Amino acid sequence: MAPIRASDWRKLPLSLTDLCIETTLRCGQSFRWRKIDDEWNCVLYGRLLSLKQDKHHLHYKVTSTNAIPPVLTPPVSAKGEPEADGDGVGVDVDDTESLLRHYFSLKIDLTALYNQWSKSDPNFRKKAPKFTGIRILNQDPWEALIAFICSSNNNISRISQMVHKLCKYYGPLVGHIGDEAFHDFPTPQALSGKKVEAHLRELGFGYRAKYIAETARLVCEEKPEGWLESLINPENPGWCKVVTPKAAEVPTYKHAHEQLLLLSGVGPKVADCVCLMGLGWGEAVPVDTHVWQIAQRDYKFGKIKSKTFSKAMYDSVGDHFRSIWGPYAGWAQSVLFTANLKSFSEQASAKAEVVDVKVKVKVEEVGDAAAVGPLPRTRKRRQVVVTEAVKIESNTSTETVRASKRTRKTMS
DNA sequence: CCGCCACCTTACGA
């Protein structure tokens, strides 16, 4: 494909409270952005994109592309003025703006959300002012899936290296900046090769090599075309229209989560990461070790004896955060998660304030009515922990409520 | 269903 000429910088009016790329691109959502000379660079949808931001604008340009069709397809009805460059053919109207609007979910009013979360949560109100402009990215679901499989029991630095290696060895080369090569993320087919697992092990992926190879093969060979995309939140469709197979069931967050759990190397946490950052389910709350610490320290979740928390505990944390933050709980979670990251600790000098919220935890059986979708093989009893936020006047007691537990068979 | 524990690798503190 004929390379288009390097485009000039364009800009999008945007305040730092609407979006802060410095934070959003570094807080462990995407592991592919690289900062070079004050510009953030990444390949998205086959095009090498550069971003920089000042107080009032997000500046962007595309330096090279493998995109098919090329970036010249005019957007549906771009509100932005199509900076005519004078050749009059209209080929300078690119759709990169609409790509960015989608990637950063700019349709969402972030300031309104921050206000809402601050109103309903004293802890958020205290922590958030130093971490404004943090958005959930609309990433490619496949990339999110593989990247977060890499994230298990791992750190952001190494995850980034691993994702970079995947692109370098299995993704198409798109362009260079200086002497640095930029590849797109590899396709499922590219990661389905016979020797992938062994090669990834050589590259230092550890036990995740097997998960990646198995998941790639499953998606390629066992699932219909567009299966992963069929799990996308219909209210938040992908940027590229994908022909999805007839939805066997109404897409819901719960259904997407269940489906992802069937993949190799995907547990509840990774499934929620993919739901939130790849499939557009804003209510997904990935509960990792950091979020669990936050829940215990700032939201009075009781200490537990066991080293790892149970699935029921996992669900209870997510349910609790959804109850106080609402349908975009995952977005709020990422703000507090970032505030809690060590790499951002210089920003978070404030000490935790005692919050007048206490959580009562009790275990309760959930019936079939709440179970979503027919799980053919793994029909099993489900047990969840129900949480209840209770306002306490000035009581800072950390008394934990004894968990009561009942079991009931729900086999049919 | 709950609680352990092995699992790859790297970096950091004691």
Add this chain to the structure above:
DNA sequence: ATCGTAAGGTGGC
């Protein structure tokens, strides 16, 4: 220095 531990967990008992 060598070791234990933690790092955005998952799968198998």
